[in-house]
Amino acid sequence: MSTDLGWACRPSHPLWFSADRHRASTLCQVEPVGRWFEAFVKRRNRNASASFQELEDKKELSEESEDEELQLEEFPMLKTLDPKDWKNQDHYAVLGLGHVRYKATQRQIKAAHKAMVLKHHPDKRKAAGEPIKEGDNDYFTCITKAYEMLSDPVKRRAFNSVDPTFDNSVPSKSEAKDNFFEVFSPVFERNSRWSNKKNVPKLGDMNSSFEDVDAFYSFWYNFDSWREFSYLDEEEKEKAECRDERRWIEKQNRATRAQRKKEEMNRIRTLVDNAYSCDPRIKKFKEEEKAKKEAEKKAKAEAKRKEQEAKEKQRQAELEAARLAKEKEEEEVRQQALLAKKEKDIQKKAIKKERQKLRNSCKTWNHFSDNEAERVKMMEEVEKLCDRLELASLQCLNETLTSSTKEVGKAALEKQIEEINEQIRKEKEEAEARMRQASKNAEKSTGGSGNGSKNWSEDDLQLLIKAVNLFPAGTNSRWEVIANYMNIHSSSGVKRTAKDVIGKAKSLQKLDPHQKDDINKKAFDKFKKEHGVVPQADNATPSERFEGPCTDFTPWTTEEQKLLEQALKTYPVNTPERWEKIAEAVPGRTKKDCMKRYKVVVSVYKFRYHLFVCVCDVTTTVVVRVSITRKLSGAPGWRSRLSVRLQPGHDLAVREFEPRIRFWADGSGPGACFRFCVSLSLCPSPVHALSLSVPKINKR
Template identity: 45%
Template sequence: MSSENPTYTVAICRPLNQQRIQCAGPHFMKYIHKIRHGVDGILSSASSTDEISANETEFEIDVDYLKSLDPKEWKDQDHYHVLGLKNLRYNASDDDIKRAYRKIVLKHHPDKRKAQGENVNSDSDYFTCITKAYETLGNPTKRRSYDSVDPLFDDSLPTQSEINKNFFETFSKYFGLNARWSEKKKVPEIGDENANRQHVDNFYNFWYSFESWREYSYLDEEDKDKGQDREERRWIDKQNKAVRIKRKKEEMSRIRALVDLAYNNDPRIVRIKNEEKEKKQAAKRARMSAVQAQKAEEERILKEAQLAKEKAEQVEQKRIEQIRLEKEQQKRALKKERKSLRDMAKENNYYSTSDKERIKNMEGVEKICEMLKHLELQSFNKELTSGGRNCFIKMLKQTEEKLEEERLAVFGASKTVAAAQQAQQAKQNTAVKAVDKSAMWSPENMQVLIKAVNLFPAGTVQRWEVIANYLNQHCTNLSNRKFAARDVLNKAKDLQSSDFAHNSLKTQANNNAFESFEKTKKELKIVDNAEISVNNENDAGVTKKGKKPETNGTTSKKPADTTKLNGHAEKSEKNEKSEKPATSNGTPAPAPTSAPAPTAANTTAWGKDEQALLEQAMKTYPVSTPDRWDRIAECIPNRSKKDCLRRVKELVDLVNAKREAQQAAK
């Protein structure tokens, strides 16, 4: 190592990592500004007019145009033209606007012009237009609003002659002008005639879903800030927004018309449609060819199958004809052998020794002819020629034994079939048992039926199915049998049409009512002159002087000779004529059959379950129901009609009291 050129060694503990650093800060921004505009620093750092006048060629101030402006009509002026940015317009940067304003102020300020001896009128001086132009373009929001209605922007659509002359150059120009309004920065170009389909689809998809930032607040007829109060400002703002929305719709319609015009005249779209049409036609032709080929193949297969079928039929016909001929030959041979047997037997007097045996052997010959086949019969004829009578008797005996065996076999089979049929019939008769339905209608079940009919009145959905289910749940001694809806309906009709006065159920009901009266008569409390009315019902349960109180809607004046069925009371003719009940033979009943005695009013507090039952019953039986409160009382155990009425009246009084208290508090 020499002393003149020392060498240093650096040890790196970790591997090198590449990192991306983004430049930022005031010094970097100053450097970028200097590269873009050729000025060191920002405009505010300029200290003399020499630095500003160095770029004097960028701005063209039209003094004649400035002098022609009217400060009162500043909104109709071209702000870019006023500041000398006529050529740059919307491409001018914020720094360009500031420098242009600075330059024009240094030259056209009223004080400067007065110092030069120019006569300046402060009311109509054009410097006000310069100030308004800078206020509009110096504010990003106001500048965007003004750029949206740039007076030099061309909103027209290309003519058909321009399109026919050069489609791509014409629409490239118009789409390029309208691309400035896009919210998205990357706007696809129209391309040329060699562009692929994906590029064309992307281009038209973008423009058909074009999002424009263009807005028309600059054209508002009235300024909402000039409103005298809040309501007026709101009204002005509402009117301005309505006009803006209308103009925005017109602008989007213009863009859509431009895109439709380009799409309908685009030669690439025509080419793509023709290609698609050709593809569809080619696919259609391919399908038609495939269908025709398949049809031809099916016809060929069908023809081959038909030929094969005809050939098979011919072969089968020949076979059948051959079999028929063979059968005929066998039949003729068999007939010949039988004739030989009959002739041989006739020549030998049927191998008999007496007339009786002769007749028997004649029958035997026929049996042998029927039993033996051709070969057997041929062999027997040969044996019979040499054997004579003994051979014939032996064969006759064998034939009779065979016939007997066949007869026994047929008889045994028929007997077995008959026995099996009898056994099956007996089994079916054993399986089918008659149900004694009358045994199911015991007195207790009859009472449950009457209660169910009253509990579920006419109008109930599927009434008789509901009553049948109720009976199956509450009746006893059914022995795994169930009531059907039809059986319940027939029994109810029988009870309704029969004379219930002659029925033993009445006597039993009267006896039960009398026993109940004997048990509760000591606890009976009579309430005189008590009137309860709910919902203006006159028959809700009125207790008058001279009459006994009623329980569950039955009075003690007449015997309980009525049965409620289908919601109506049914009385017999005999009970209408006489108050005394009659037995089945027409004689007066010896036992006392007074009506059920009323029970004392139940003074116990109403429970939650009872209250729920009362509310449900009042919903089930509306005001128009006959004997409404009697039916409601039947639905609530241990509660009479009077208890239900009293409870309802208490609830009504309680509701009225609360209502009066609320009204008094108001």
């Protein structure tokens, strides 16, 4: 079988050449071989329609045509070149390829070298009668060196990296302000020769898409350059005499190359940065992106506004429905309130009528007494009945008084008075029991055990009160300081801790008012025992007295005062039936009691105290310190201090001061006789007679 057909036959059985081969058909296996099959495989792998040989032939023909068209440029300085300085020469210009340079093919370089040899070989010139230098001193050595450098791909790349004709300049921003594409396009074009990657993207024009521009700058910001600077090595390692010297030369050369490579990459980065900052397309894309974001923002805001409007519309509808429902409910409540008010007014009128009837009935019987004192007391009891009895009870009592004799009416009245007094007594007992229970619970919560919570004498209690007032809230480590103060000044010898002091202070705050009264009374008795009674002056002015009915008044406790204050805050002035609700919030007190107490508290703040101190015959500077303490039984007190500095020649000093008052708990108003504890001290020591006038009350 002919090999020109691209096929070869081989026997499928070892007896293929038997005598019977012409008698029957023989099965054989064939495999493709030959240059035509090879060309077919190469075309298939290369996705080429033409044959491989045709492509090679076309390539060779194109190169031959280029060689035929190649025109060498004569280098005028060729004969003046120094063969010893061959490294600084332009190898392309020496071979006549200065106009082609890095684009020259190996065939062109070989052809150029051949032409230069035929023209400048020493033998040719010698035959022509030209002078020739001996050895390597002839300029023909430069042609040989140029061919050696350009025929070796590695050495040629090294020379191309430092091509003396390459323009390394980078356009500034001002140069490309008006003609960006004309300035930067050739710069990127000539720098693209250093790329390791093929198909370098072009700069484009104003019509380039965002994707193309983004791909262009992404490529150049991640530029992979093959440019290296080994050609500029100052030392040649081949000239080294030993291995150590060669290593040192290599180390120096690597450092120099790395530095130049770094400068080259900085140059490329500067080029790309300048182009990016001046590129009008970038500005256009940014403006488009900004406009797009603004449009999206406006669309989003519009959608949000519509959504808010829909929600607001729905909310307004819900509010309108709720308002109508509330108005309907309020109208119903108002109607019910009107009915209730009418009923209450009717009841109030009936109660008022029954109260007046009860007063008239008692007045008719002369309050069932012939004694003036008993009559006044009975009048008070009748008023108490009027305040506390309900309508049915008043009607029943009035019916009894009008339909019976004096003795029967008096018995019914006294029975009713006894029931009311018993009810008031029970309410007070319940309130006191609650206060005692609260005090016990407070003592238990403070964990009262150990030496700190036991054996608190009267002196220790007074010392604790003094320390608490001496070191107010806000003092650093306040309770530790108070405990240390007590341990220093206490005469009992019991060591108190901060925990003990805190527990006792809390228990004192939650004490029952009667227990507080006992403590204050014991402290005052002890003060009188130690200091004696202050002698009264003979010429003391009489105290002022406000005329008024004398009533058997029960003092207000601290707890009742707190309840009254809280009720005054809870029920403001515009509250209907305000004083009835306030009286209900204070157990054991009627509406009149609460109103009278409120008037007393308000009247206190309308007074100012004046203290007149007279120091006679002062011959030196004297400081008079006056301390006035007001203390009423069963009520908290206040203390005011005043310091007066007197100069020589002054015999009278008048100072006005207003004490700080939280509230008054005496229950008798400002017209009562107050007890003042006045203590005077002179600094320096007393030198002359001192006279003090009695404090008096003046209205503003």
